[in-house]
Amino acid sequence: MQFKGRDVISIRDFTKKEILHILDTAKYFDSGNYKEHMQGKIMASLFFEPSTRTQLSFGTAMKRLGGKVISVSDPSTTSVAKGETLFDTISMVDRYADIIVMRHPVEGASRFAAEAAQKPVINGGDGANQHPTQTCLDLFTIQKAFGKIDGLKIGFVGDLKYGRTVHSLATALTHFKTEMMFVAPETLAMPKEYLDELDSKKIKYTVTEKIEDIINDVDVLYVTRIQKERFPDPMDYEKVKGVYIIKKKLLKNAKKTMRIMHPLPRVDEIAPEIDQTPHAIYFEQAGNGIPIRQALICLVSGVIE
Amino acid sequence: MKEFKISAIKEGTVIDHIPADQTFKVAQILRLGQYDDVLTVATNLKSGKMGKKGIVKIGGKFLTDKEVNKIALIAPSATVSIIKNYKVEGKQIVKIPDELDNIALCINPNCITNHTEMKTLFTVVGGKPVKARCHYCERCIDTSELEIK
Structure with missing residues (x-):
């Protein structure tokens, strides 16, 4: 298994063995290891699109590893605003930093940046396409909560059409023996190409519009936000908003061990009354972004194997 | 109605069995609009297998693999024959590449x-x-x- 010098662009680029190795490495950091593996190294954090968790957690991860961070979080203050191409920006940053983390609104921009750069590039999200470090931390959260991923029933609810975290996680879960359940209104249903992929890999799944159909059966409920701006007709939004709000009442007969995840930010899809129940692990999930990103930074930098 | 045969070419390429509605697209992707050697583009010809088909004969030109790959995308049923001295010297495989x-x-x-x-x-x-x-x-x-x- 070779990680040194690799880019982290898409979860599709990694085998099951490699994904499990990333999770194992994250476990090492999660157990409180603060050794300064990245001392003397610099990470360029290029965020061409707003981000809270991803940018902060990458910065925290690098600093905990003893490294330094240079960053762009407002492209309007850079040469990009003067018309500099992405290729030129990356070629320049490649000479300043030892590792590059990038979020960009255009899909495939991270792959293109990785081809332009000699140093490892980590994708912090490219449009509606991929967010591989989120997927790794989602898998890590599931593994940490249950001690395994195989054998679990994982329900996805909300915007399954545009949600990149859902697509990437479902793709990653095809490496494992899970059953997936997709709950969404017809207008925001899981795209056919992902269901075709599950069919071709003989992964068991169900599709429904009613959360009640699955709520008592799932081990993990992965909730996503339904965004108003996704609906061309505001009436359609009004019809579905609030349909999938997770409240205590809904969980009455859910498994006691059932865990609720959310990539955050949430608006109102999970009622605050859930936060204090053992079901809620979404803040822990956000916290898991640190060890996962520490692991990926160290692995691709070659400072640990 | 009297049927006319399409004249043979001495050297070049014959692309046959093109779905009739893709004939002009094949000519277009091969950028034959300004071609200055013998060129025959015929469509809606009777075909036993296909019902209607198209054919493109290009005098003095042999296709690159990349050009054949392009044809495979829009006309996977097409056949590409290499003509030398009025005879079929070989065929190029029309298959969508990996x-x-x-x-x-x-x-x-x-x-x-x-x-x-x-x-x-x-x-x-x-x-x-x-x-x-x-x-x-x-x-x-x-x-x-x-x-x-």
Whole structure:
């Protein structure tokens, strides 16, 4: 298994063995290891699109590893605003930093940046396409909560059409023996190409519009936000908003061990009354972004194997 | 109605068994609009197997593998014969390749390939109809929907 010098662009680029190795490495950091593996190294954090968790957690991860961070979080203050191409920006940053983390609104921009750069590039999200470090931390959260991923029933609810975290996680879960359940209104249903992929890999799944159909059966409920701006007709939004709000009442007969995840930010899809129940692990999930990103930074930098 | 035979070419390429509605597209992707040697483009010809078919005969030109790959995308049923001295000297296999290297445009308007001057690349993932995944935005697209470069 070779990680040194690799880019982290898409979860599709990694085998099951490699994904499990990333999770194992994250476990090492999660157990409180603060050794300064990245001392003397610099990470360029290029965020061409707003981000809270991803940018902060990458910065925290690098600093905990003893490294330094240079960053762009407002492209309007850079040469990009003067018309500099992405290729030129990356070629320049490649000479300043030892590792590059990038979020960009255009899909495939991270792959293109990785081809332009000699140093490892980590994708912090490219449009509606991929967010591989989120997927790794989602898998890590599931593994940490249950001690395994195989054998679990994982329900996805909300915007399954545009949600990149859902697509990437479902793709990653095809490496494992899970059953997936997709709950969404017809207008925001899981795209056919992902269901075709599950069919071709003989992964068991169900599709429904009613959360009640699955709520008592799932081990993990992965909730996503339904965004108003996704609906061309505001009436359609009004019809579905609030349909999938997770409240205590809904969980009455859910498994006691059932865990609720959310990539955050949430608006109102999970009622605050859930936060204090053992079901809620979404803040822990956000916290898991640190060890996962520490692991990926160290692995691709070659400072640990 | 009297039927006329399409005249033979001495040297060049004959692309036969093109679905009738794709005949002019084949000529277009081979950029034959300004071609200055013998060129025959015929369509809606009777075909036992296909009902109607098209045929393109290009005098003095042999196709590159890349050109044959382009034809495979829009007319997988086509046959490509190499003609030398009025005889068929060989056939080129019309098969969608495993990778489409800079021969088609991505249909996703938010794909980086539509925002930057760069090459495109697709990996053919199979299926019916045949689908290909963009190397950059990872969108899975029916090859018949791809616009040829």
